[in-house]
Amino acid sequence: MIVSAIRRAWLLPSIDWIEFIRFTCPNHEVKLQRMKINRVSVWQLDLPLHKPYWLSGGRLKFELLDSTLVRIDTDAGVSGWGEGCPWGVTYLPAFGKGIRAGFEELAPLLIGKDPRQLDAINRIMDLALPGHPYVKSAIDIACWDIAGKSSGLPICELLGAREPDPVPIASSVSTGSPREMLDEVQRFRDLGYRVHSCKVGADVSMDIERINLLAANERDGEIMFYDANRAWLPREAITVLNSVSGLTSWFEQPCETLDEIAQVRRRTRYPICVDEGLHSMDDLIRIQHDGIAELVNIKINRVGGLTKARRLRDFCLATGITMLIMDTGGSVVSDTGVAHFAQTIPASSCLGVWSCQEMVSVDPAPGQGARNVDGCFSAPDLPGLGVEPELALLGNPVATY
Ligand code: MG
Numbered sequence: 001m002i003v004s005a006i007r008r009a010w011l012l013p014s015i016d017w018i019e020f021i022r023f024t025c026p027n028h029e030v031k032l033q034r035m036k037i038n039r040v041s042v043w044q045l046d047l048p049l050h051k052p053y054w055l056s057g058g059r060l061k062f063e064l065l066d067s068t069l070v071r072i073d074t075d076a077g078v079s080g081w082g083e084g085c086p087w088g089v090t091y092l093p094a095f096g097k098g099i100r101a102g103f104e105e106l107a108p109l110l111i112g113k114d115p116r117q118l119d120a121i122n123r124i125m126d127l128a129l130p131g132h133p134y135v136k137s138a139i140d141i142a143c144w145d146i147a148g149k150s151s152g153l154p155i156c157e158l159l160g161a162r163e164p165d166p167v168p169i170a171s172s173v174s175t176g177s178p179r180e181m182l183d184e185v186q187r188f189r190d191l192g193y194r195v196h197s198c199k200v201g202a203d204v205s206m207d208i209e210r211i212n213l214l215a216a217n218e219r220d221g222e223i224m225f226y227d228a229n230r231a232w233l234p235r236e237a238i239t240v241l242n243s244v245s246g247l248t249s250w251f252e253q254p255c256e257t258l259d260e261i262a263q264v265r266r267r268t269r270y271p272i273c274v275d276e277g278l279h280s281m282d283d284l285i286r287i288q289h290d291g292i293a294e295l296v297n298i299k300i301n302r303v304g305g306l307t308k309a310r311r312l313r314d315f316c317l318a319t320g321i322t323m324l325i326m327d328t329g330g331s332v333v334s335d336t337g338v339a340h341f342a343q344t345i346p347a348s349s350c351l352g353v354w355s356c357q358e359m360v361s362v363d364p365a366p367g368q369g370a371r372n373v374d375g376c377f378s379a380p381d382l383p384g385l386g387v388e389p390e391l392a393l394l395g396n397p398v399a400t401y
Helices: 002-010 017-024 096-110 118-128 133-151 178-190 204-216 234-241 258-267 281-289 306-319 332-342
Strands: 037-055 060-074 079-084 167-173 195-199 223-227 272-274 295-299 322-326 350-354
Touching: 037 096, 060 096, 060 133, 079 133, 079 332, 096 118, 096 133, 118 133, 118 306, 133 306, 133 332, 167 178, 167 223, 167 322, 178 195, 178 204, 195 204, 195 350, 204 223, 204 234, 234 258, 258 272, 258 281, 281 306, 295 306, 306 322, 306 332, 322 332, 332 350
Parallel strands: 167 195, 167 350, 195 223, 272 295, 295 322, 322 350
Antiparallel strands: 037 060, 060 079
8 A cells, every 4th residue: 555655656756755654554663854955055265365476487477266155054053164266367278257156056056955865966056057166166165064964974975985094185396497397396396395386388499498498307296297288389299299208298288279288198108287278077088988098187166176076086996097176266165075075985086186275365264174284185084074164254145035
């Protein structure tokens, strides 16, 4: 009788399943307790860089990041935090005001939903607003924070379990003269860094000089990789990669498009990493299927959050693609989401993360979250994200839903 009742009830469009099971199975203890989002609060936070930063061969300059922090509250009294922060307005097709506009569209749809149902939350967002991964990422991370707090587990445990080793932090060495870049590498060495992302691109002769000097000064146990951030034409990338020898690392995003990188891949022998060209599973499938790159840089904001990054991670693990895990910018809130995610990946498949917090002069959660310890990040051993921004440092929300 119960089975036939369930079959009939399944046809009803809006049945409350928990109430239905309670009614049909009065002696069965239903342990799932509903939790509903009842408020979404949004803050804007300026993150000035300690000093101007150039990348893509010096054609792009950055001095200030426009970050958006979100706190999602629930009727169970559990709250979660997330952050969306593009690297300025010229790096990728995203900007801070766009994230906050995205909340106007998505936040009202979240009210009443269970934040722990991450796939369902993402489907709701994707149906209502195609694209716009940066706003979805902030929401997704806040929901993971709630899922962790409500289960008493750090996010890394929910994402698959914490790997034992901390994850090396890659420096971000601004484009400059060869000597200036080597001095900057030394500054990061003094902070404990052993992985260095050296920004090249645009000037072929100078790039060869930069790479040769940096490689000649690489120390045992260090990794220096060379990131053009899309700046080279295929002709330029092929010339540079075939003019330097003896490197044991890789080149990152040499050209603008996957088609161009595929050309470079066919005519050179160093491993290549795709960063700015990876936005979706479609991109990753093409990178793997066409043999375009051996590494990818998964930036959590750019791919739409931890839920979608998890799918990319699993594809990479299944197909032997090595990963770097980063965000596009942000405070310790973003960095800590990165730390949780990166620490679920075996060390041989995750070569580094990035710590944006060390490049900005504002910290909304002093002393909390993932911090540089001997050049590495570890995810906090607290339920959820493990970071609670101080409201006194954020001021008033710019929007509440
Ligand atoms: Mg990069």
